[in-house]
Amino acid sequence: MGDLRDLLRGLEVFAGDLPDFDPAAAPDDPVELFTEWLLGAVAAGVREPHAMTVSTADAAGSPSARVLILKNAEPGPGGGWQFAAHRVGLKGRDLDQRPYAALTFYWQPLARQVRVRGPVEPAGPGPSAADFLARSPGARAEALLGRQSTVLADLATRDEAIARSRARVEEHPDLVPPEWTLYTVRAEEAEFWQGDRERNHTRLRYRRAAGGAWRRELLWP
DSSP, X not given: OHHHHHHHHHSOOSOSOOOOOOGGGXXXXXXXXXXXXXXXXXXXXXXSTTEEXXXXXXXXXXXXXXXXXXXXXXXXXXXXXXXXXXXXXXXXXXXXXXOEEEXXXXXXXXXXXXXXXXXXXXXXXXXXXXXXXXXXXXXXXXXXXXXXXXXXXXXHHHXXXXXXXXXXXHHOTTOOOTTEEEEEEOOSEEEXXXXXXXXXXXXXXXXXXXXXXXXXXXXXX
């Protein structure tokens, strides 16, 4: 245990050249700043910059977190951050019981983190189906099983089930499970964190005020 503790303490953080962040020049809508940072991560070659941790809680308040792919982010009163999930899975059950989520993005080479939280709204059948059909055949085959997070007897059983599901996708390319749902996080709060080697981190928080306008404020590191 002591060796691991020493190893962890010795690992370098905030290495390399980090980008500047002037919060005074930030746009009024957090989605616009998020898009700037996301495109910056893409340009910097960050792998899977659209991956995010989605945190939910069940009816008893027990939290769960997992990494999903961001589907879209749109500014404005009707906008938000989007992801998709099977409604009968753990994520979907949590959101049915508590329609609220937190998203966390971390682009390590840039020492940039974005945290978003707010109520979650499910989309209708049309947008949800369009999202499903835009997935790769393999991803659709896995989702059609509808067994995520249930107990699996062995890997051979998994492989056989996915093979059968792939055959269904090939035979019925427009097949969409009715439980597949596109969700939108209507953010009430979004925080942008820029790390600094000397620990002079910069934190800018957006909070939605009365009437729907955004209020910006700096936070202590």
